Amino acid sequence: MIKVFENFDFTRVGQMQSLLEAHDIRTFVRNQYGSSVMGEVPFVEVVPQLFVLEDRDVARALELLKLDLPRAAEGEDWVCPECGVDVDANFNRCWKCGVGRTEG
Numbered sequence: 001m002i003k004v005f006e007n008f009d010f011t012r013v014g015q016m017q018s019l020l021e022a023h024d025i026r027t028f029v030r031n032q033y034g035s036s037v038m039g040e041v042p043f044v045e046v047v048p049q050l051f052v053l054e055d056r057d058v059a060r061a062l063e064l065l066k067l068d069l070p071r072a073a074e075g076e077d078w079v080c081p082e083c084g085v086d087v088d089a090n091f092n093r094c095w096k097c098g099v100g101r102t103e104g
């Protein structure tokens with residue numbers, strides 16, 4: 001199990017998890033309820049962390065995370081103008097070809 005992402009904003013960690021799960025990468029989020037144990041463990045231990053279960057998926061997971069880095073976008077799913085795939089509203093770049101989202 002390899003940690004690929006961590007962020008104090010659990011929503012963001014969840015978005016990353018959704019992205020990886022959408023690509024059939026098995027993931028695990030640790031410290032999802034970290035605030036309940038605050039005070040018992042070092043603070044760094046309660047940062048939500050996203051793990052990839054299979055070592056062989058790690059490189060691909062990191063590539064996906066680097067490609068996307070969602071910015072809490074709102075709205076509806078969109079269609080990539082370049083390759084035509086459906087892209088989740090949370091993501092500002094096409095997960096397939098990397099083309100950026102175009103508004104309107």
Ligand SMILES: [Zn+2]
Pocket residue numbers: 080081082083084085094095096097098099
């Ligand atoms: Zn595309």
